[in-house]
Amino acid sequence: MRKDGIGRTAAEVEAFMAGRTGKSRVMLRALTAADQDEFVRLTRDSAGLHRPWMSLPATPADFQAYLGRFDHDTAQGLLVCLADTGAIAGTVFLNSIIRGRYQNASLAYAAFSPTAGQGYLSEGVGLVLGYAFGRLRLHRLDAQIQPGNQASLALVRRLGFRYEGHSPDLLFIDGAWQDHESWAITNTMYGPGPWPPHPTLPAR
Incomplete structure (x- = not known):
């Protein structure tokens, strides 16, 4: 089930990237079992960058367990890679994908230290917006961010998300319940489309 889900995500991302025009410094691809060693090494090297904002798998066993979350339908793991070398620059997750009248997913992302601060993650998340709205046909993406996480x-803000409020004690991170700011973007905020509705969206 998990492998099939990752394969479906890989196929969707490849189709999305193949349909793009113009050049970019980064590309998207699905997170797979073959990325274990590089991902774990980057996570360990980036511990100071990620803490206390998020925790990523830093051992092979944790990575394999983490990979099991990504079934394509409710969660997808994506990598932002440098277009010229293929090296992993960051990761983006589409979590809690809900269809029906909601058509929403929660967005999480992280840069890795070797290439942090060079705009690669911003470009990658920008690509994920196009993928989520154009390929997955979602209507809305939300991001929950701790107030102190200025980056x-x-x-x-740079990508056009709107602030939707403050949520006290929202997520358990770094050993405590942390406050978060809620930010979101819809497909109509992102661009003119076309944005055909997903088949699960009710007619009225």
Whole structure:
């Protein structure tokens, strides 16, 4: 089930990237079992960058367990890679994908230290917006960000997300329940489309 889900995500991302025009410094691809060693090494090397904002798998066993979350329908793991070398620059997750009248997913992302601060993650998340709205036909993406995470807040502002409020004690991170700011973007905020509705969206 998990492998099939990752394969479906890989196929969707490949189709999305193949349909794009113009050049970019980064590309998207699905997170797979073959990325274990590089991902774990980057996570360990980036511990100071990620803490206390998020926790990523830093051992092979944790990575394999983490990979099991991505079934394509409710969660997808994506990588932002440098277009010229293929090296992993960051990761983006589409979590809690809900269809029907909601058509929403929760967005999470992280840069890795070797290439952090060079705009690669911003470009990658920008690609994920196009993928989520154009290929997955979602209507809305939300991002929950701790108030002190200035780099992450700057990224969503740069990409046109809107602030939707403050949520006390929202997520358990770094050993405690942390407050978060809620930010979101819809497909109509992102661009003119076309944005055909997903088959699960009711007619009325």
